[in-house]
Amino acid sequence: MTPLLELQTVTKVYTRGVISKSSNVALQNVSLTLNEDEPTILTVAGESGSGKTTLAMLLLGFIEPTEGRILYKGQDIRRLRGAARLTFRREVQAVFQDPFAVFNPFYTVDHLLSVPIERFKLARSKAEARAKMDEALTAVGLRPEDILGRFPHQLSGGQRQRINVARALVLRPRLLIADEPVSMVDASLRATILETLRNLQRNYGVSIIYITHDLTTAYHIANSIIVLYRGTVMEAGDVDRVIKQPQHPYTRLLIDSIPWPDLSRRWGEHEIPAKEYAEVVSGTGCKFSPRCPHAMDKCNTPPPLFRIDAHQAASCFLYEQRPALAPERLSELLPV
Amino acid sequence: MSHNPILQINDLQVSYYTDAGRAIALNKVSLALEAGTKLGLVGESGSGKSTMALAMLRMIKPPGRIEGGQVLVGGTDLMALSEEDMLRARLSKIAYIPQGAMNSLNPVMRIGAQMIDAIKAHLPGESRAAMRERALQALASVDLKRAVFRLYPHELSGGMKQRVCIAIGILLRPQVIIADEPTSALDVVTQRQVMETIDRVQDQIGAAVILIGHDMGLMAQFVDKVAVMYAGRLAELSSVRAMFSNPGHPYAQALIASLPSLENKGVFQGIPGLAPSLLRIPSGCAFHPRCPHAMEKCMRVRPDLEQLADGRMVACHLYAQQEVVHDAAA
Numbered sequence: 001m002t003p004l005l006e007l008q009t010v011t012k013v014y015t016r017g018v019i020s021k022s023s024n025v026a027l028q029n030v031s032l033t034l035n036e037d038e039p040t041i042l043t044v045a046g047e048s049g050s051g052k053t054t055l056a057m058l059l060l061g062f063i064e065p066t067e068g069r070i071l072y073k074g075q076d077i078r079r080l081r082g083a084a085r086l087t088f089r090r091e092v093q094a095v096f097q098d099p100f101a102v103f104n105p106f107y108t109v110d111h112l113l114s115v116p117i118e119r120f121k122l123a124r125s126k127a128e129a130r131a132k133m134d135e136a137l138t139a140v141g142l143r144p145e146d147i148l149g150r151f152p153h154q155l156s157g158g159q160r161q162r163i164n165v166a167r168a169l170v171l172r173p174r175l176l177i178a179d180e181p182v183s184m185v186d187a188s189l190r191a192t193i194l195e196t197l198r199n200l201q202r203n204y205g206v207s208i209i210y211i212t213h214d215l216t217t218a219y220h221i222a223n224s225i226i227v228l229y230r231g232t233v234m235e236a237g238d239v240d241r242v243i244k245q246p247q248h249p250y251t252r253l254l255i256d257s258i259p260w261p262d263l264s265r266r267w268g269e270h271e272i273p274a275k276e277y278a279e280v281v282s283g284t285g286c287k288f289s290p291r292c293p294h295a296m297d298k299c300n301t302p303p304p305l306f307r308i309d310a311h312q313a314a315s316c317f318l319y320e321q322r323p324a325l326a327p328e329r330l331s332e333l334l335p336v
Numbered sequence: 337m338s339h340n341p342i343l344q345i346n347d348l349q350v351s352y353y354t355d356a357g358r359a360i361a362l363n364k365v366s367l368a369l370e371a372g373t374k375l376g377l378v379g380e381s382g383s384g385k386s387t388m389a390l391a392m393l394r395m396i397k398p399p400g401r402i403e404g405g406q407v408l409v410g411g412t413d414l415m416a417l418s419e420e421d422m423l424r425a426r427l428s429k430i431a432y433i434p435q436g437a438m439n440s441l442n443p444v445m446r447i448g449a450q451m452i453d454a455i456k457a458h459l460p461g462e463s464r465a466a467m468r469e470r471a472l473q474a475l476a477s478v479d480l481k482r483a484v485f486r487l488y489p490h491e492l493s494g495g496m497k498q499r500v501c502i503a504i505g506i507l508l509r510p511q512v513i514i515a516d517e518p519t520s521a522l523d524v525v526t527q528r529q530v531m532e533t534i535d536r537v538q539d540q541i542g543a544a545v546i547l548i549g550h551d552m553g554l555m556a557q558f559v560d561k562v563a564v565m566y567a568g569r570l571a572e573l574s575s576v577r578a579m580f581s582n583p584g585h586p587y588a589q590a591l592i593a594s595l596p597s598l599e600n601k602g603v604f605q606g607i608p609g610l611a612p613s614l615l616r617i618p619s620g621c622a623f624h625p626r627c628p629h630a631m632e633k634c635m636r637v638r639p640d641l642e643q644l645a646d647g648r649m650v651a652c653h654l655y656a657q658q659e660v661v662h663d664a665a666a
Contacts (some may be wrong), residue, residue, distance in 0.1 A: 018424035047523035048494070126350070156610060157381065186380045186550055191594050191606035202373065213523045216553070216596045220604070257528040261595040263580050267528055267557050 002074035004036035004174055004207060005059070009328065010068035012054050012231075026054040027231045029068075033331040036174065037075075039205045041198065041240060043218040044230035045254075052211045054231075056179045059209065060094055090120050093168035097180035099161035103152035109160075110148050112167050113137075120171060137168040139204075140196045157191040158189030165196055169204070176200065179211045194221050215258055219243045224311075224334035227251050230287040233305065237333045239310035248314040250288045286316070294318060311335050341368035342544050343512050348405035350384075350391045352614075353398075361387040361400070363568040366641075367543045369561075371511065372441035374535075376555035376576070377548045378591070379565035380611045385548045388565070389514045393424050393432055410511050428458050431505035433498075433515040433534075438661055440501060441489040447500055448485035451475075451507060474503040476538060478533045495526035499533055509541045510564050514617050516548045531558050556580055564588045567612050567622035573649040584650035586627045621653065629654055 003037065012027040028051075046052045057063045058070060061077045070077050080088050096102055103112060113133045116122070123129035134144040140162040152160060161181060168176055178197060182190040198221055200206045212218055214295050218225060218239065225239045227250070235248040246252045259267065286292070289299040298317045305327065306319035313325050313333050325333070342388055350362035361384045369375050377385045378605050392407050394414060405415040409429045417425060426432070434440045442450055451471035455462060462470075468485075475484055478499040489497055498518060505513055515534060519527035531554065538545050547559055555562055555576065562579040564572045564587060572585040583589045590607040609626035612618055624634040633653050641651040 047525065159610075189606060191596075191604040195604040195606070198604075215524070219598070220596050220602055240601070253525055259524070259526040259527070259531075259551065259557045260597070261553040261556045261580065261592075262597060263556055263577060267532075 002036075003033045003071075004073060005032075005034040006069075006071040006074075007032040007058075008069045008071065010058060010065045010070060012051070012058060012063065012066050013066045025231050027051040027058070027065075027228075029327050030055070030233060031068075031328045032226075034175070034207050034209075035336070037246055038336040039201050039207045039223045040061050040224065040334075041208045041210055042334060043225040044209060044211045044228060045213060045215055045218055045225055047213055047254075049230065050228040051231040052213075052228055053179060055228075056094070056209070056211050057175050059175075059177055060092060061088070090116075090171045091174040093171055093176050093182045095161070095164045095168055095175040095176065095178045098184055099157050099164060100152075100184075101161065102164060105152055108149055108151055109155065109163055112163060113170055116167060116171055118254035122170070131237070132170055133166075136169045137163070139169055139199075140166045141192065141262070142166065153167055156189070157185050158192060161185055161189075161193055165193070165200070169200065172204075173206055176206050176208045177211070180213070181210075182211070182217060183214065190217065199220060215243060215254060216260075223336055226330070226334075227254070232287050232302075233315055233327070233330065234288065235314045236305070236330055237309070238335050241309060241312045245312075247308055247312065247319065248288075248316045249292050249294055251314070251316070253291075305330070307333070340370070342371040342410055343369040344406070344408040344444065345392070346406040348388070348391055348407065349403045350387050350396055350400060351403055352400045357615050360617065361568050361614055362391060364386045364405070365565075365568075365570055366405075366637075367563060367570065367573060369512075369546070370546055372538070372542050373561060374538065374545045374547060374559040377546055377565060378550055378552065378555060378562060380550065382611055382614065383565040384568040384614075385565050386516055387568075389432065389516050389546070389548055392512075392514065393426060393430060402403035424458060426439070427454060427505070428508040429510055429511045431508075431510040433501050433505045433513065433518050435517045435520060440634060442498060443489050445488075446485070447475075447487055447489065447492075451485075451504055454504055454507055459526055470507060471503075474507050477506065477537050478503045478589070479529075493526075494522055495530055498522065498526075498530050502530070502533055502537060506537050506541060506543075509543075512546070513538065513542055513543050514546045514548070517550075518547075519554070520549070520551075527554070534558075552591065564591065567617050568614060569622065569651065570649070571623065573641070575647070578646065578648050584644065584648050584655065585623075585652050586629050586654070587623045617642075619650075 007030055010027060010030050013023050013025050015023040044052045044055055064078055077088060114129060117129045117132060137144045137147055137322055142159060142162055182193050185193060186280055194217055198210055201208050210222055222239045226236045226244050227234045229250050235242055235251045242251060243255060246255045284302055285300040286303050287297040296317060303315045303317050304324040305313040305315045305324040307313045307325045308319055308322055311333055347364045348362055348365050349364050352359045352361055365388065391402050396402055414422065414425055448471055452467050455467045455470055472485060473481055480496060519530050522530060539549050541644055559576055562574060564571055564578055564585060566587050572588045580592060583592050594605050594607055612622055620636050621634040621639050624630040631653060639651045639653050641649050642656060643649050644655055
C-alpha cells in the first residue's frame with residue numbers, strides 16, 4: 001500500500017545574496033509518512049522561525065525542497081503533470097492564518113466556493129454546484145442562506161475562517177494543511193473552528209496537518225505532534241505524552257510558558273534563561289543549545305532522536321542512554 | 337474601596353457615525369483603578385475594548401466621537417484638557433503600548449534617537465546627558481542591553497522591539513499604562529518574557545496597568561482584576577480569582593467554559609451565536625439572544641452594573657432578582 005504522503009529526508013535551505021551567499025536552513029532532514037487509510041491530525045508546533053510555514057509551503061508544492069523528496073501517493077510532487085497534478089491540487093488543500101486576506105472584497109463569498117467547483121469541473125449544472133456549496137457550508141456549521149450572496153466584510157472572522165474550511169471541503173481533499181487557522185480568531189470562536197476541523201477528520205476521513213505555535217489547541221485537536229526549533233525536530237510523539245510529560249528542554253520551556261487559564265497553574269515554576277537568541281548558530285550542533293540550561297560540550301554535535309517511549313522521542317543528549325532512532329523512522333512515533 | 341483610585345472613568349461614551357447609522361462603541365462605561373493594580377479588559381472583537389483604550393488617550397478619530405464622560409488620572413480630567421495639555425499628558429500621565437511593536441517604531445531612526453525624541457517633547461529643559469541617562473535606564477529596566485540604544489529596529493527580534501515599546505512607555509513614569517494586546521504577535525516564550533517585563537516595570541513605577549486582550553490564559557497569569565466587555569458595556573468586573581472560579585455574568589461564564597485545559601481533551605465548547613453588530617444592539621440586555629438564562633425582562637430592561645455582596649460587579653438581572661428575594665425574606 002502506498003502512503004498518502006511521504007517526506008523523504010527533506011531539507012530546505014534559503015539562500016540570499018548573489019556574490020556573498022548567505023544561507024539559512026529552514027528545515028533540516030525531516031521525514032514523515034501519512035497513511036491514506038488512517039486519517040489523523042498531526043500538529044507541527046514551533047515558534048516563529050522554526051520552519052513550520054516552510055513545511056506547509058513544501059507540502060503544498062509552492063516551493064521545492066533543496067534536498068530530499070516529497071511523494072504524494074508514491075509520486076514526486078515536483079514531477080506531477082497534467083491530470084495527476086490537478087488531482088494533487090484538488091486533494092491537498094490549505095486553510096491559512098488570516099481569514100481576512102484570502103477574500104477578494106469585490107466578490108460575494110460565493111465566488112470563493114464556486115471558482116474551485118468550476119475549475120475542477122465538480123458540478124454539471126448550476127443547481128448541482130449550489131447543492132455542493134450548501135453541503136460544504138452545512139458541514140462547517142454555517143447556514144447557507146445566511147452566508148451565500150453576502151460580501152466578506154459582512155461576515156465575522158470566525159464565519160470567514162469556516163468558509164475557508166468549507167472551500168477546502170468542497171474539493172473533497174485527502175489532506176488539509178491548516179497553517180495557524182485560529183490564531184487570528186477570537187477565543188470564543190476558536191473552539192467552533194477546531195471542532196469543525198476535527199469533524200472533518202472524523203466524518204470525511206481527511207488527514208490534517210495542523211501547524212501552530214499554540215500548544216493548547218494542539219493538545220485538544222491532534223493525535224500526534226512534532227515540535228520544531230529552527231528547522232530541526234526537537235521532540236515528537238503522542239500529543240498527550242509530549243504535552244503532559246515534555247522531555248526536551250525546549251519543549252519544557254514551551255509548555256511552561258503557556259498561559260494556562262488556571263489560577264493554580266502559574267508561570268514561573270521554571271525560570272526562563274533570559275538569554276537573547278545567540279544570533280545564527282553556525283555550528284552543526286543542537287540548535288537549542290545556546291538557550292539551553294542543560295547545554296554540555298557534547299551539544300556541539302547534532303543529537304539524534306532518542307526514543308524515550310514507544311510514542312515519544314527527543315533530540316537531546318540528556319537521553320543518550322536510550323536507543324537512537326533514525327530520522328527516517330520518525331513516523332513510527334506518531335500514533336494515529 | 338478605601339484607597340484613592342489613580343484612574344477613574346465616569347460614563348465614558350463613544351460613537352462612530354457611519355453611513356449605516358450611529359454605532360455606540362462605548363456606552364457609559366465607568367470603572368476605577370488603584371495605583372499598582374492590573375486590570376484585564378477582555379471581550380470579543382467589536383466589544384469596544386480598543387475603543388476604550390483610544391478614548392482614554394483621546395485618540396478616537398472621525399467618524400468616531402467621544403460624546404461624554406470623564407477620564408480622571410490622578411485627579412486631572414483628561415477629557416477637559418486642551419489639545420496641547422493632552423499632548424503633554426500622553427506618555428507622562430498615561431502611556432500606551434501598542435499591539436504591533438514592529439509597526440510602531442520608526443525603521444530609519446536608531447532606538448536611542450526615538451527615545452530621546454519622546455523625552456524632548458515632554459521635558460525640553462533636560463540636558464542631553466540626562467535624557468540619555470533616562471533612556472538607558474528605561475532600557476535597563478526592560479532587560480535590554482545598553483547597546484540597543486544604538487541599534488535600528490530591524491536589528492531586534494519581535495520580543496525585543498515590544499520591550500523597546502515598553503521602555504518608551506515608561507520613560508516619563510506614567511501613572512497609567514495601557515497595553516493593547518502587547519503580545520498577540522509573539523510566541524509563548526517571548527510572550528512570557530514581555531509580560532514579566534511589564535510586571536516588573538509596573539512594580540518599579542507603581543503605575544496602574546490595563547491589559548487589553550482576549551487571551552483568558554494570559555489574564556489568569558497576569559492581572560488582578562478582569563473586566564468583561566460586551567457590545568460596548570461592561571458585563572462584569574471581578575477579581576481574577578472570582579472571575580475564574582465563579583464568574584457571575586452568563587457571558588463571562590460562557591467565556592470561562594470555552595477555555596481549553598488539560599483535563600477536558602477534545603471538548604470544544606464555543607459560545608453559541610454571534611456578537612451583535614453595534615449598529616443594531618439588541619434591546620434590553622445586549623446578550624439576551626445568546627443567553628441560556630434569558631428571561632422576559634432581559635428583552636426589555638437593560639441591566640446596570642451592580643455590586644454584589646462579594647464585591648463583584650455584574651450587569652445581569654439574575655442577580656438583581658436574587659437581591660430582591662433576599663430583601664423580601666429579610
